[in-house]
Amino acid sequence: MPKAFRNQGIEFRAMKWAVRHPGMVSVPTGLAAAAAEGVMTLGAPTAGALAGGVALGLAGWYRGHPASFDAVALPRLRAFRRRWLTYVGRRWADILTDCELITVNRRTDQVQVPRIVRVTAASPSIDTIMVRLNRGQTPTVFEERAEALAHALRAERVAVMRVRPQVIALVVERCNPFDSDPIPAIDIPHTSAEVDLSALELGDTEYGTPWTLPLVGNHLFGAGATGSGKSALLWDPLRAMAPMLRDGIVQVDMVDMKEGMETEIGAPLFHRRAIDFAESVEVIEGFRDEMKERQALLREQGARRFTPSVETPFRVLQIDEMGMMTGFGPSKEVRDVLRLLAEIMTQGRAPGFAVCGYVQEPTKDTVGVRDLFTQRVCLSVTTQGHVDMVLGEGMRLRGALADEIPLGDDYAGTGFVVRARSRTPQRVRAFYQSDDDIRDLVAFVTGDRPRLHAVA
Template sequence: MNKRSSSATRTNGPARSHAGRATRPPGREFQAAAWLARHPGFVTAPLVGLGLTLVLGPLVTSAVLAALVLGAFVWGRAHPASFDRFAAPLLRATWRRWTVYRGRCWTQLMSDCGLTREHRHSGEQLVPRVLRVRSSSSTIDTVYVRMVRGQDVAFWQERASVLYEALIAHRVAITRHRPGVVAVVIEWELPFTRTIPAPDIPETTEDVDLGAVEIGDNERGEPFTAPLVGGHRLVAGASGSGKGSILWSTLRGVGPCLRDGVVRVWMVDLKGGVETEQGAPLFHRYATTMAEALELLTEFRDAMRDRQDDMREQNIRAATPSTATPVELLVIDEMAMLTAYGDRSSVREALRLLAEVMTQGRASLFAVHGYLQEPSKDVVDVRELFTQRICLGVTAASHVDMVLGEGARERGALADEIPGDERHAGIGFVIDKGSRLPVRFRAAFTTDDDITELVTRCAPQDADVIDMPDGGPDEAPDSTEPSERGAA
């Protein structure tokens, strides 16, 4: 009796342990129902078409569909900028979702790259499932994928090189989106194959649009512009990434305004002025040491207060750029030298002055442009006050989100993947404020001859640059006497 019980237990035990486990996949009809539940558009679209046909008739329905297609075509031809900004990403993502990342093509890709797994009991092939596709540009897709159980983001990252070789893509980056889901960013190609020449200097002040200064091209070959007024700009990039191209392209784009006194540049270069000395005649004020920089910042802040007082007396809410109320542009090259690496008291004072200007200067046309390599909060405590962010090639993936905002890299801003050689200098990303998608661009390459041309044509005629002396603002030289730096 005991032996039988023991035998029965040994025989029936494994059978009971498998109770409730899948030994074969669900029926095809249930798989199809689950698929349609995940993709309701394949049900609603035909139903809407059928409903329109029954209500309006086939002729009218065909006319409506033709009108929609024609309207999209006309929109794309008549105003490509808005079409590419709003409609193209959706259309492109839909097309690629159902042509590239679908069905057998996707299953075969996952299998070839070792990202599938066989179910232990049913023998069914488990394939990572595409949840959503976003296409920020014609060359960058972000595919959100639910991983097979037992996989993690590190497992996928190990196969990134295999993936881009299989896709014949330029680069693939993989990040964790949420538990069980990875974001696979696919960069199909690098659009910039040549250096972009410096933009032409406008002839007159009337030719300058301070709200859209050309500094390069976007990846569609259209001019890439950025506003000079209405906010503050932060440019982050590793050494040699092309920060100087943005600085000098911006100044070339507003050259006539510099000459006529509609824009005045206050330059702080704590690297000794090595990279900015050539353009010194363009600057209204110039500082190359920490002491000079603090004096310049104090004068800049005081000038803002004076203009605010004038605006209050005249009941003006927002100043208009003119020779009477010029745009005062503070440019800080290698900002970390001012905000992190100096002595503690000087850094604290510089941050206090910057914070006051950046929180109050917009309406009175006082703007700050900061250039740096390390964008962390420890280095730039006023980082969140910059309203316009540009990220060139950086050395860490975390830097991308620090500059462009949370999730920017996941949406396709692979700035940390930009090669650091000269052939890729000036390539970077910004976030489009309307679509919240990253836009890739390349800043124009500005040579020494281009800077010389800018100085020759656009140096202010009625004033010379004034170096800030160590003794304080009261000891500044008379502006009617050219300084050595201004005369250089």
């Protein structure tokens, strides 16, 4: 084929663009047709009033119910704006040209730019750009140029994900929504009436709103490398539940497989506490036995679900460094522990028994009961695969770049969760509690009352 010395006609390029982006043609055309029909049928004043009512309704939705608007409408509006203002046409082509990510057809000398298939923006700080590669390109080429892409896009970082043959996803982290300073611990609630076990406040979201987590009726799984801030996931729920701990409405058992170093400062908070493997098995088995007793009591009362009270407290089992109990201990004892935990986690919802487990390595070999946890938090982890292991398949592709979170005090407690009633990851940062904060918590909860049980 001879080389072309002229560009394709603009009318043919426009037709190709319209075929590739039918929504950008059909939606404005449909709106214009609907407006014209409305004016012809109802008259200009009535049609204008209807349009104004729709606009007013959207404004009312935006102002009156931010949660649903931010979950449903805002990601679509944000994605539309980013697609057609940030990653549009010539600007996109110039960026890929500067980053040496274009190809040139050797027969026609035509410059070929990898085409954007779709843009999503589930959060204010992260975009996901689906890109169709040119023939002859591989994802590795983009991986090697990821740092250059990040600078060209003025982003913190760019991650490259393989989606399917000839299609990749560029996950663009535009900014870190949190300051380098840690978020200070919240004030301790004064009374049990102020505590909502279905919405414990643990930190802030990337939207600047409170990050809440339902613990009652759920099991919490937190994963993160050393230095990621997992301790915040241990102490923050206790602070949020402090009045109920004080009043005996919540009782917490603690298994600390760091030989007690993490929890010694807060030891008086716990109903039972163990710091070695043998004692830990006893605590877990005792927790299971209490659950069985509670089930029998509720069955006698004809109740299908418990109500937190002093007589039937909400029971929580926290396991720090859970992998030492479920993956690295003696094989027979590990099997026993997994059986006990599986029993608790499959039956504990109705009688009011919850498990919180914290690990560094979230693989199935380490935590065989991983899939039984209903609430997940992924802090900074060491590999890409760990993200999907914790949050669910495809979460990294959707923007949960937990493996890209640097370790250190500036990012401690930062991670990702999956938003309720959606498959959208959301970045969060947990409150930081200093040793003095934990001492204040102990003083508030215990006062002068004796501990319920000695250390197991």
